[in-house]
Amino acid sequence: MLKKISFTVNGKEVSLEVNPGETLLEVLRKRLGYTGVKKGCAVGECGACTVLIDGTPTDSCIYLAVWADGKEIITIEGIAEDGKLSKVQEAFVEEGAVQCGFCTPGLVLTTTAMVQSGKKYTREEIKRELSGHFCRCTGYQNIIKAVEKSLED
Amino acid sequence: MTVNVVGKRVKRVDAVAKVTGKAKYTDDFMERDMLVGKILRSPYAHAIVKKIDVSKAKALPGVEAVLTYKDVPDNKYATAGHPYSLDPKHRDREDRTILTKKARFVGDEIAAVVATDDLTAEKALKLIDVEYEVLEPVLTPEDALKENAPLIHEEYDNNIISDFGYQIGDVEESFKESDYIFEDEFETSIVQHCHLENHISYAYVDADDRIVIVSSTQIPHICRRIVGQALGIPWGRIRVIKPYIGGGFGNKQDVCLEPLNAALTLAVGGRPVKIDLSREECMIATRTRHAFKYKFKTGVSKDGKLIATHITAISNNGAYASHGHSIAMSAGTKFRPLYSFKSIKFDPVTVYTNLPAAGAMRAYGVPQIKFALESHMENIARKLNMDPIEFRRRNLLGEGYVDPLNGNKVLSCGIHECIAKGKELINWDEKKEKYKNQTGIKRRGLGMACFSYASGTHPVGLELAGARIVLNQDGSVQLQIGATEIGQGSDTVFAQMVAEVLGIPVDMVHVVSTQDTDISPFDTGAYASRQTYVTGMAVKKAALEIKEKILNFVWGMTDIPAEALDIEDANIVYKHSGEVVMPLSKVAMQTYYDTVFAKPITSDTSNNARVNAMSFGVTFAEVEVDIKTGKIEVVEIFNVHDSGKIINPQLAEGQVHGGVSMGIGYALSEEMLFDEKTGKPLNNNLLDYKLPTIMDTPDIGVAFVETHDPTGPFGNKSLGEPPAISPAPAIRNAVLDATGVAFDRIPMTPQRVFEKFKEAKLV
Numbered sequence: 005m006l007k008k009i010s011f012t013v014n015g016k017e018v019s020l021e022v023n024p025g026e027t028l029l030e031v032l033r034k035r036l037g038y039t040g041v042k043k044g045c046a047v048g049e050c051g052a053c054t055v056l057i058d059g060t061p062t063d064s065c066i067y068l069a070v071w072a073d074g075k076e077i078i079t080i081e082g083i084a085e086d087g088k089l090s091k092v093q094e095a096f097v098e099e100g101a102v103q104c105g106f107c108t109p110g111l112v113l114t115t116t117a118m119v120q121s122g123k124k125y126t127r128e129e130i131k132r133e134l135s136g137h138f139c140r141c142t143g144y145q146n147i148i149k150a151v152e153k154s155l156e157d
Numbered sequence: 158m159t160v161n162v163v164g165k166r167v168k169r170v171d172a173v174a175k176v177t178g179k180a181k182y183t184d185d186f187m188e189r190d191m192l193v194g195k196i197l198r199s200p201y202a203h204a205i206v207k208k209i210d211v212s213k214a215k216a217l218p219g220v221e222a223v224l225t226y227k228d229v230p231d232n233k234y235a236t237a238g239h240p241y242s243l244d245p246k247h248r249d250r251e252d253r254t255i256l257t258k259k260a261r262f263v264g265d266e267i268a269a270v271v272a273t274d275d276l277t278a279e280k281a282l283k284l285i286d287v288e289y290e291v292l293e294p295v296l297t298p299e300d301a302l303k304e305n306a307p308l309i310h311e312e313y314d315n316n317i318i319s320d321f322g323y324q325i326g327d328v329e330e331s332f333k334e335s336d337y338i339f340e341d342e343f344e345t346s347i348v349q350h351c352h353l354e355n356h357i358s359y360a361y362v363d364a365d366d367r368i369v370i371v372s373s374t375q376i377p378h379i380c381r382r383i384v385g386q387a388l389g390i391p392w393g394r395i396r397v398i399k400p401y402i403g404g405g406f407g408n409k410q411d412v413c414l415e416p417l418n419a420a421l422t423l424a425v426g427g428r429p430v431k432i433d434l435s436r437e438e439c440m441i442a443t444r445t446r447h448a449f450k451y452k453f454k455t456g457v458s459k460d461g462k463l464i465a466t467h468i469t470a471i472s473n474n475g476a477y478a479s480h481g482h483s484i485a486m487s488a489g490t491k492f493r494p495l496y497s498f499k500s501i502k503f504d505p506v507t508v509y510t511n512l513p514a515a516g517a518m519r520a521y522g523v524p525q526i527k528f529a530l531e532s533h534m535e536n537i538a539r540k541l542n543m544d545p546i547e548f549r550r551r552n553l554l555g556e557g558y559v560d561p562l563n564g565n566k567v568l569s570c571g572i573h574e575c576i577a578k579g580k581e582l583i584n585w586d587e588k589k590e591k592y593k594n595q596t597g598i599k600r601r602g603l604g605m606a607c608f609s610y611a612s613g614t615h616p617v618g619l620e621l622a623g624a625r626i627v628l629n630q631d632g633s634v635q636l637q638i639g640a641t642e643i644g645q646g647s648d649t650v651f652a653q654m655v656a657e658v659l660g661i662p663v664d665m666v667h668v669v670s671t672q673d674t675d676i677s678p679f680d681t682g683a684y685a686s687r688q689t690y691v692t693g694m695a696v697k698k699a700a701l702e703i704k705e706k707i708l709n710f711v712w713g714m715t716d717i718p719a720e721a722l723d724i725e726d727a728n729i730v731y732k733h734s735g736e737v738v739m740p741l742s743k744v745a746m747q748t749y750y751d752t753v754f755a756k757p758i759t760s761d762t763s764n765n766a767r768v769n770a771m772s773f774g775v776t777f778a779e780v781e782v783d784i785k786t787g788k789i790e791v792v793e794i795f796n797v798h799d800s801g802k803i804i805n806p807q808l809a810e811g812q813v814h815g816g817v818s819m820g821i822g823y824a825l826s827e828e829m830l831f832d833e834k835t836g837k838p839l840n841n842n843l844l845d846y847k848l849p850t851i852m853d854t855p856d857i858g859v860a861f862v863e864t865h866d867p868t869g870p871f872g873n874k875s876l877g878e879p880p881a882i883s884p885a886p887a888i889r890n891a892v893l894d895a896t897g898v899a900f901d902r903i904p905m906t907p908q909r910v911f912e913k914f915k916e917a918k919l920v
């Protein structure tokens with residue numbers, strides 16, 4: 005029982021037939037080759053698989069592909085424009101917020117959504133926004149700095 | 158050699174690849190027709206397979222192979238990521254087979270299937286009929302040590318992996334000279350690495366009939382050897398490739414999936430098969446950190462001098478030996494360069510239980526012993542009515558210490574300076590005064606704890622590291638190392654080292670990050686905080702050789718003696734004046750295309766380190782304890798390290814941040830729980846296992862005391878693991894300071910804290 009869905013990934017239109025049980029994570033990684041989307045748990049606990057769905061950071065491992073019909077998806081591959089790092093990516097590099105890098109795509113996307121929201125965040129609010137992301141390498145210190153830097157005008 | 162790049166906050170060489178999603182990890186490579194391998198795990202902690210019927214599973218469409226213990230070689234092998242030893246007595250205990258007839262923990266590997274997709278593989282697992290004879294599980298080391306305890310491995314007489322220890326001096330005699338004897342007992346829990354990328358590998362047989370394994374491993378060269386041993390095939394028939402990996406922390410210093418993965422591809426005619434563990438599997442079926450029970454009996458003089466200590470330790474190794482007794486011995490060794498004792502007796506025993514196998518985890522047994530020892534020191538200081546810092550200071554060893562058992566010599570030691578710096582950073586004296594007489598519900602306290610550590614494993618293990626450099630036509634170089642980047646930043650510091658020696662910018666050093674045992678120089682891999690120290694020396698040697706060859710080549714071109722030349726900013730210059738002779742790129746082109754003298758410049762070196770530098774450090778912590786709820790909040794925490802020369806402060810700080818956060822989890826929340834009767838895991842997922850989130854992590858202060866160790870390639874010493882050592886005892890000591898309650902067990906979860914407060918009549 006395949007279902008045909010259409011959505012955009014990083015601005016590119018995609019139409020394909022998916023199984024009703026397939027997650028967006030599987031479709032993005034295995035069918036479309038967006039391997040920058042990471043899998044750390046597959047059950048919504050770690051945030052590694054975060055993508056932006058209509059601008060909202062979402063765990064793609066617990067989001068069914070069929071729900072993505074008609075949506076705009078942004079993955080980490082869609083963040084750098086014309087090969088130029090975005091402000092958020094730049095900040096993650098500058099502040100040393102990357103170690104093994106497995107949590108990084110998800111964190112860059114959530115931070116990107118925060119920047120796009122145009123809101124101001126206190127340090128506590130930043131922490132709350134990022135609390136769905138585990139990082140075992142950095143103790144979050146430089147990640148917070150990178151996010152603060154991303155949010156600077 | 159002028160220092161331009163070493164010591165600078167150079168950006169990670171892999172940062173851009175990682176923020177753009179381009180960095181490829183094991184699961185990101187697409188093989189055509191990749192099959193799925195899945196493992197049937199025992200539901201019992203201790204059981205024997207009486208009957209196993211795989212016919213229904215095999216008949217399921219989409220199933221390509223089903224393997225049980227009957228279908229794999231029954232070679233016993235050891236999985237620990239240690240260098241091979243030519244001396245059989247020095248090898249790890251070989252107690253594994255690829256699949257097992259006897260289940261030794263809940264999750265043990267009984268059978269495996271290969272299928273076209275995940276769902277079919279899952280279905281096939283359910284169709285395997287197994288009849289078990291359930292045995293009595295042995296779930297605590299105490300039970301395992303009982304006479305007549307059920308044997309976990311029948312081929313041994315008891316459940317003891319080893320009880321080898323040591324004695325320096327004569328503790329009984331020394332106790333007689335002591336004015337006081339203090340005794341304490343401590344306990345640590347089983348915790349897990351929780352690297353964000355689970356264990357994963359895939360394997361296929363290539364056109365030359367060789368088995369290729371792509372794996373998330375810290376130790377590709379060791380992995381190749383162990384797969385060869387497990388399958389009983391020549392090691393050269395195996396090729397291991399290690400791409401980027403999503404963290405390891407020691408858990409990938411062990412060979413968990415690859416032998417089975419090789420067997421699975423062989424079972425399907427060499428087609429590619431992937432094993433991708435779920436988080437739930439990864440948390441029980443890879444490795445954990447050993448839980449320890451420590452007893453200390455320590456003799457002290459009136460004026461606060463340590464005289465003797467007798468340490469008894471029980472190490473809970475779980476179902477298979479893995480790193481086994483090496484963990485206890487590492488603990489018993491690495492604390493020695495810190496405090497002066499006239500005599501030490503170390504009596505450890507490492508015991509099998511029917512729990513997941515414990516292995517290497519960041520700082521390899523030392524967080525456990527330092528939790529115990531630094532808590533013990535604090536208790537003693539209080540009983541002597543001495544300032545805990547002064548008490549420690551009085552007993553520090555420092556430079557010149559030669560370890561009586563392994564001969565390692567302390568050639569640099571900044572522990573006094575570390576303590577002074579930490580004390581100042583946390584504002585110790587002032588706060589101590591302020592928190593003196595607290596009575597409220599929320600109470601604050603200060604604590605500290607020190608550590609010593611080693612750089613690599615010499616002389617216990619062979620410390621071999623290879624490096625290879627090729628000069629390209631444009632004057633840039635490729636650096637190949639067998640050492641692995643696992644997130645800690647080794648690729649970047651190696652690039653800095655090469656740039657430093659060669660006088661070229663870092664971006665002209667192209668580090669080949671992927672290790673491929675067919676191509677990469679031999680190196681045993683990422684563990685024991687060895688790479689910057691041991692591999693760093695190989696990299697330095699290779700770069701020096703390249704430089705010498707370049708300058709000699711220029712001598713040939715110009716008749717300016719090599720000694721009169723240097724390289725600066727990618728130019729050949731006169732050493733005395735800095736005047737540019739010619740760009741390096743011009744020399745490089747000549748080395749490739751000069752019709753008479755062309756000879757591309759390369760170097761291929763290795764370093765067999767027979768030195769070991771001791772690193773030191775301290776944690777200072779301030780906590781606020783809520784007496785009513787038992788919640789402990791770390792208000793401030795500082796780690797101060799003597800890791801010798803810091804090659805890259807930004808990366809070094811990052812290592813400390815990560816280690817301290819792991820230490821905070823160790824102190825306050827992390828613990829793997831098992832059903833006391835059945836041994837079933839209760840929290841093997843990231844929801845129920847309490848890994849620190851961003852909300853739980855305070856600001857982490859970092860400082861370095863930069864000594865210069867003459868044995869390090871640039872004066873540097875270990876840094877990767879040490880930050881995880883001392884946070885837990887510092888936090889424990891701060892809680893004692895705040896409340897007067899002396900905890901002897903971690904993690905100090907609110908539940909446990911509350912119960913202890915009730916006992917102490919605080920609530």
Ligand code: FES
Nearest residue numbers: 044046050051065
């Ligand atoms: S993989 Fe989706 S939250 Fe962990």
Ligand code: FES
Nearest residue numbers: 104107139140141
């Ligand atoms: S950088 Fe490794 S998990 Fe965050």
